[in-house]
Amino acid sequence: MLWLLRVESKTNRKANKITRVALVEDEPGVRTNLASIIDNAPGFQTCGIYADGLSALKGISANPPDMVLMDINLPGITGTECVKRLKNVLPKLPVLMLTVYDDSDQVFKSLMAGATGYLLKRTPKDKLLAAIDEIMSGGAPMSRQIARSVVQFFQELKQAPAVVQRAPEIKSLTDREEQVLEHLSKGYAYKEIADRLNISFETVRTYVRSIYEKLHVHSRTEATLKYLGH
Amino acid sequence: MLWLLRVESKTNRKANKITRVALVEDEPGVRTNLASIIDNAPGFQTCGIYADGLSALKGISANPPDMVLMDINLPGITGTECVKRLKNVLPKLPVLMLTVYDDSDQVFKSLMAGATGYLLKRTPKDKLLAAIDEIMSGGAPMSRQIARSVVQFFQELKQAPAVVQRAPEIKSLTDREEQVLEHLSKGYAYKEIADRLNISFETVRTYVRSIYEKLHVHSRTEATLKYLGH
DNA sequence: ACTAAAATCCCACATTCGGGGGAGAAAACG
DNA sequence: CGTTTTCTCCCCCGAATGTGGGATTTTAGT
Numbered sequence: 001m002l003w004l005l006r007v008e009s010k011t012n013r014k015a016n017k018i019t020r021v022a023l024v025e026d027e028p029g030v031r032t033n034l035a036s037i038i039d040n041a042p043g044f045q046t047c048g049i050y051a052d053g054l055s056a057l058k059g060i061s062a063n064p065p066d067m068v069l070m071d072i073n074l075p076g077i078t079g080t081e082c083v084k085r086l087k088n089v090l091p092k093l094p095v096l097m098l099t100v101y102d103d104s105d106q107v108f109k110s111l112m113a114g115a116t117g118y119l120l121k122r123t124p125k126d127k128l129l130a131a132i133d134e135i136m137s138g139g140a141p142m143s144r145q146i147a148r149s150v151v152q153f154f155q156e157l158k159q160a161p162a163v164v165q166r167a168p169e170i171k172s173l174t175d176r177e178e179q180v181l182e183h184l185s186k187g188y189a190y191k192e193i194a195d196r197l198n199i200s201f202e203t204v205r206t207y208v209r210s211i212y213e214k215l216h217v218h219s220r221t222e223a224t225l226k227y228l229g230h
Numbered sequence: 231m232l233w234l235l236r237v238e239s240k241t242n243r244k245a246n247k248i249t250r251v252a253l254v255e256d257e258p259g260v261r262t263n264l265a266s267i268i269d270n271a272p273g274f275q276t277c278g279i280y281a282d283g284l285s286a287l288k289g290i291s292a293n294p295p296d297m298v299l300m301d302i303n304l305p306g307i308t309g310t311e312c313v314k315r316l317k318n319v320l321p322k323l324p325v326l327m328l329t330v331y332d333d334s335d336q337v338f339k340s341l342m343a344g345a346t347g348y349l350l351k352r353t354p355k356d357k358l359l360a361a362i363d364e365i366m367s368g369g370a371p372m373s374r375q376i377a378r379s380v381v382q383f384f385q386e387l388k389q390a391p392a393v394v395q396r397a398p399e400i401k402s403l404t405d406r407e408e409q410v411l412e413h414l415s416k417g418y419a420y421k422e423i424a425d426r427l428n429i430s431f432e433t434v435r436t437y438v439r440s441i442y443e444k445l446h447v448h449s450r451t452e453a454t455l456k457y458l459g460h
Numbered sequence: 461a462c463t464a465a466a467a468t469c470c471c472a473c474a475t476t477c478g479g480g481g482g483a484g485a486a487a488a489c490g
Numbered sequence: 491c492g493t494t495t496t497c498t499c500c501c502c503c504g505a506a507t508g509t510g511g512g513a514t515t516t517t518a519g520t
Contacts, residue, residue: 148370221416
């Protein structure tokens with residue numbers, strides 16, 4: 001097995017150059033907090049602080065930073081949309097997304113839109129700065145939860161036969177419960193279900209409770225998604 | 231900020247438990263080197279050391295470790311193939327791949343086969359141990375070059391052709407409305423949606439009404455079915 | 461025959477949802 | 491510049507849903 005002896009150069013930029021970071025975050029508290037973290041860290045400085053996507057687009061285009069820290073939840077256009085447009089203007093600008101939730105869909109959309117990295121907001125200061133460094137040296141920092149989501153995405157890519165795999169809990173339902181669930185999943189009101197199955201409204205409710213318990217859900221939509229295999 | 235009341239259990243292993251690591255590496259020098267790194271680190275110990283994929287399959291199945299360190303270039307079957315078969319036996323076993331080259335194709339194949347993380351072999355000792363820790367706590371450690379390749383993969387995915395034919399009315403929705411609908415379809419309560427999109431509860435309701443009007447539906451489930459193309 | 465499971469029904473209470481109204485600010489568009 | 495669309499927020503109210511506690515009868519299994 002071959003070992004590469006060439007040591008990876010730590011930075012591909014001048015050691016004494018300051019990384020200029022643009023900040024896009026609507027919540028004032030978080031915003032000032034992030035700004036002070038960056039401005040107080042040696043080697044970093046803020047370069048444009050924006051509270052919403054549109055002003056960020058304008059400001060960043062006019063005064064491009066070295067990288068962008070972008071909240072995903074913004075008033076007006078989303079962070080994802082903002083990244084997409086930003087990338088049209090400045091394709092090589094690295095963008096590090098910040099989010100409170102590990103929402104896989106949102107993460108993938110952002111990545112597809114051109115985000116370079118993805119951190120949860122509760123990332124501590126030192127990790128945040130490390131991530132900025134990493135992004136500037138060609139990496140793609142991700143919180144571990146997010147990295148795992150991304151990897152899972154690939155693993156689900158492997159076998160995608162059209163067969164819809166419904167949750168196994170479905171099998172534990174009784175006949176009647178499954179009938180009720182089937183109607184539930186079509187959006188019928190309890191009244192209608194009662195009517196169609198020729199049972200009382202209250203009986204439908206009893207079944208629904210039992211279905212939710214068995215499926216470990218708490219709403220009609222969650223039950224429907226499990227039933228349809230989503 | 232919204233507090234989710236249904237809390238899931240956090241850890242799936244004891245904090246003071248020793249992580250047992252299986253090693254699959256053909257080159258004797260590297261193998262003993264890795265083994266000594268692991269056995270000399272507190273909290274880690276080797277649990278099976280194998281020089282090729284087939285013996286690894288046997289040994290690991292018979293004596294499952296907590297995680298596997300696997301070279302990607304093995305004599306006989308490849309590391310990727312080995313992971314695939316291993317995952318059939320022990321689907322939850324985390325596997326950290328080691329490679330010399332940042333070969334995107336190989337990386338993606340391994341990820342699809344079930345690898346959980348991916349490191350370059352020149353990763354220093356401390357980073358290696360950190361990666362093992364990360365993988366055990368639900369992460370997916372990747373070298374920065376590899377992380378960047380993965381992210382680039384997504385960016386090239388851009389817009390995949392829509393598989394599901396969704397109702398045409400969806401197109402009449404505004405950006406924000408579609409975002410709300412997307413969350414609606416996952417079963418989130420209005421409160422949660424408000425939180426995730428960073429808008430008020432009332433605004434969510436406004437969108438929902440408008441969505442229902444445009445889709446000609448009168449309930450969340452009906453909207454979800456239209457959105458998912460049922 | 462005894463028992464467990466399934467099917468049926470009822471009440472009460474809190475929460476969520478669906479539908480109606482209105483309204484201001486910002487963006488897009490002509 | 492004015493108009494329209496989009497995005498944001500608020501109030502009220504009734505209907506539907508979610509969750510807790512029961513209960514009775516029928517069916518199925520041992």
